[in-house]
Amino acid sequence: MVPKNDLFSKYESVLNNCELFADLTNSQWQDLLSHFHEEKWKKNTCIINHQKFLFHFYIITKGRIKMYNVDEFSEKEHTLFLLKEADVFDLFCLFDGIKHRVYYECLDNTKVLAIPMDRLRNWLNKNPHQYQHFLTYAGKMMRALESNVSQLIFTNITTRLLKLLLENVNSQSKKLEHINDLPNKEIANLIGSTRAVVNRHLQELKQMGSIKMARNQLEIKDINLLLKELEKQNRNHK
């Protein structure tokens, strides 16, 4: 086990990508991290209504966790956010202290840094200057949610699928990441549709030669074709 005060040097590269705590000096990080401990969760771990969860705040240092909603009547799933390295949760609960009725599931073997909610709130009160960053981050999340709403109302499934693909292309390597190893069902959950419909649209993209697919494997073959197709969708939806 790594001593607590080494958490920063251990995860420095990840933590420096953490938007919520931008601008922290090394010593501020050391101070903050002294309240954290490390946890490891196995792939497919599912966290539902766990009381502990309400009272801890997490920074992901490795692996992906999907945060999703289940409709109480249809039992359909919708993935709200696909959280990954340097992402945090749950902000909803941190902000207003009310239980957040969502589910979490680890898509990989995952490592997180954990802190009791009230300790983080105390830290924030002692470092009121940090509130600024939390508000900025809240603004960003609100914008993300708002644009999600707009997409759902204004665009069809093809468009949403194309945007999802394009948003997850690594700008350097031009390779699809984060969602490239997910089954069609999970892709469907991300855009609010069903496996069959998503597959239908993916088949079309495959036939025009813009993507390649295998079991749990998606690859971009021609990003320009995808962009052209997106434009076409926009034009047709006049």
Next chain:
Amino acid sequence: MVPKNDLFSKYESVLNNCELFADLTNSQWQDLLSHFHEEKWKKNTCIINHQKFLFHFYIITKGRIKMYNVDEFSEKEHTLFLLKEADVFDLFCLFDGIKHRVYYECLDNTKVLAIPMDRLRNWLNKNPHQYQHFLTYAGKMMRALESNVSQLIFTNITTRLLKLLLENVNSQSKKLEHINDLPNKEIANLIGSTRAVVNRHLQELKQMGSIKMARNQLEIKDINLLLKELEKQNRNHK
């Protein structure tokens, strides 16, 4: 004109309903309001890309303002929030200082209290204890947006329409408020649909005797019938 330092006594009853500034003492209100001035906007005033807007924060003291989005391709509208007395805007911009690409339109003759954004930010820095309330409010907004997303994904138009109606029934008087004088088109914009479809569903509700409608006039006749219909929708969507 009312002298500035009288704004509080003038609008005390409204301001005390203002969630964002809950817990302010009278003298704190006086201090805060000294930075505000009053503005009156006529019905149907439309605020688009007005530079001034980016740099001011508003509290509504009278009338309704719809905050809406327009799809750049289809030019369809979607009403994000129907703001009314004691509501504030724009939080998105206050939080992260980035321009918020939305539109505003006054549905009534409107009165607002206005303050330059940076002055409010200064006030917040001087009163860091208030940050807590802003975060709580941000949490609430994020939850509202999230539940909006869920509704769009999980439920059909009938359900969304029924919920809209039920959410706007005054718990005392049992009368429909806020949306009772809107044309079908505006109702449609609120739930992300079209005038024709909304009208089709309203006709059904009318035929079963749960509502009464006339030009720009919606009335609840039997709230229990609406609740029963909502349950039926949920069951059918199993």
Next chain:
DNA sequence: CTATTTGTGCTACTTAAGTGCTTTTTATCC
């Protein structure tokens, strides 16, 4: 090595929602 589960590919069918247009009703403005 076999049995089971999980994911994909494809077909045929159903349906809610959107579209385009016309008719009717209601408000309001000279």
Next chain:
DNA sequence: GGATAAAAAGCACTTAAGTAGCACAAATAG
């Protein structure tokens, strides 16, 4: 009061998306 415009009502048609089902292949567990 009559003309004009706006909102609502109604109808026929199109279509994207959802549904159900099945065959097949790959992964996984026992």
